[in-house]
Amino acid sequence: MTLTALNTAATPTHSFPIRVYYEDTDAGGIVYYANYLKFAERARTEMLRDAGFHHTAMMAGDGIMMAVRRVSAEYLKPARLDDALDVTTSVKGLGAATIELDQSIQRGGQELCRVAVTIACVGRDGRPARLPATLRQALSTQIQS
Template sequence: MPVPPPPSGCFDGARHFYAVRVYFEDTDLSGVVYHANYLRWFERGRSDMLRLLGIDQRSAQEAGEGAFAVTDLALKYLRPARLDDDVLIESTVADVSRVTCSLVQKALRGGELLAEAQVRVAFVSPQGRARRLPAQFHSAFTALVAPPPEGLHHP
């Protein structure tokens, strides 16, 4: 019996796209997607973007190199998603430093913007201290740096 692979999204240039469908479990009593689920979708989009870039988070963690931790997050909700909606998570790299990577993520239904986030992740040691991104990670992110987006602006 063939087993379909889990979704991992795809790149279109420097933008990564990850598709999700709204299930009943994603909604609150009013039938609107519960706010925390956007964070889950954004996390899945970021994780699968890294996987497609060849960044093996699990190996880095198991080897004692470190892991990514969200250090800053700004999230703006614009329109509700509802049961059975198809939502596309778009992730772009906005900036890269030696230790951090800043991304802009959007939840879209068709061409309609539902939510937008600016996320900064840092690479941290197993003890939780900031450390330099491994060279392969830094190179992968730098190759995807996009021009500043319209909308949310990080101070």
């Protein structure tokens, strides 16, 4: 199977809800800093899935994988046990083999954490690979300035 999916109904900013569970927190009931990156990863995966691009299909059909090349996080306020969070993801730019995304983790509209991430497209051999044309086309319509 090759990449052919294109969801033209995709919105420029993808939103993904997450609940904070006990396993996400430290002894004080505050989300452990590394778990914000896990929340962001889940949201990125679901953004791609909602656009019609599944990691298993990309690997099986085209031998393409997505790997984090660079990430930075700014922690603004703590999330706590049982909080209902929303992770928004916006496409900021596309390179030959990369996708640049901005993500925001919020609680009730209040920003708790900002994440900037560059995702690299790599082949089975781990070397950089061009973004598939269908993925590029789907994401290019979503670029936020």
